[in-house]
Amino acid sequence: MYDVDINGNVLKADAEPGTPLLWVLRDTLGMTGTKYGCGIAQCGACTVLVDGQATRSCQFPIEAVEQSKITTIEAITEDEVGRKVVEAWVAAQVPQCGYCQSGQVMAATALLKETPKPTDADISDAMSNLCRCGTYNAIAAAVRQAAA
Ligand code: FES
Numbered sequence: 001m002y003d004v005d006i007n008g009n010v011l012k013a014d015a016e017p018g019t020p021l022l023w024v025l026r027d028t029l030g031m032t033g034t035k036y037g038c039g040i041a042q043c044g045a046c047t048v049l050v051d052g053q054a055t056r057s058c059q060f061p062i063e064a065v066e067q068s069k070i071t072t073i074e075a076i077t078e079d080e081v082g083r084k085v086v087e088a089w090v091a092a093q094v095p096q097c098g099y100c101q102s103g104q105v106m107a108a109t110a111l112l113k114e115t116p117k118p119t120d121a122d123i124s125d126a127m128s129n130l131c132r133c134g135t136y137n138a139i140a141a142a143v144r145q146a147a148a
């Protein structure tokens, strides 16, 4: 049993050591906003914030989470920066199928919390999440808008 601080609440997670945080979120805690894509830390669909850092939860074992604060897409608009990111996402109509977008929003929020006025190169470097629908131009536009 692990105590996990998620979105400001300390929750009990019954999981085997080594279980990825993604499975604890989705299967144990029923928080399905965070998505499974590749499972090998490549696509970014599973991105959450761990102490403010964008983290690929499919390769993040549950025992590494204790003492950390996790933020998921379910609570991202409670964060001032996250709220601006979501508003920009809606205004720019970024999502197509939407599958990758939770992870994209989390990555954008982490970027803007660390670098409030990113250059295009900063955006390109930070937004490494994959989108099979190809929404990359809209994502970059929304990040610039959220930073404005
Ligand atoms: S599911 Fe975690 S990076 Fe793809």
Ligand code: FES
Binding pocket: 095, 096, 097, 098, 099, 100, 101, 130, 131, 132, 133, 134, 135
């Ligand atoms: S919006 Fe479809 S995968 Fe990104």
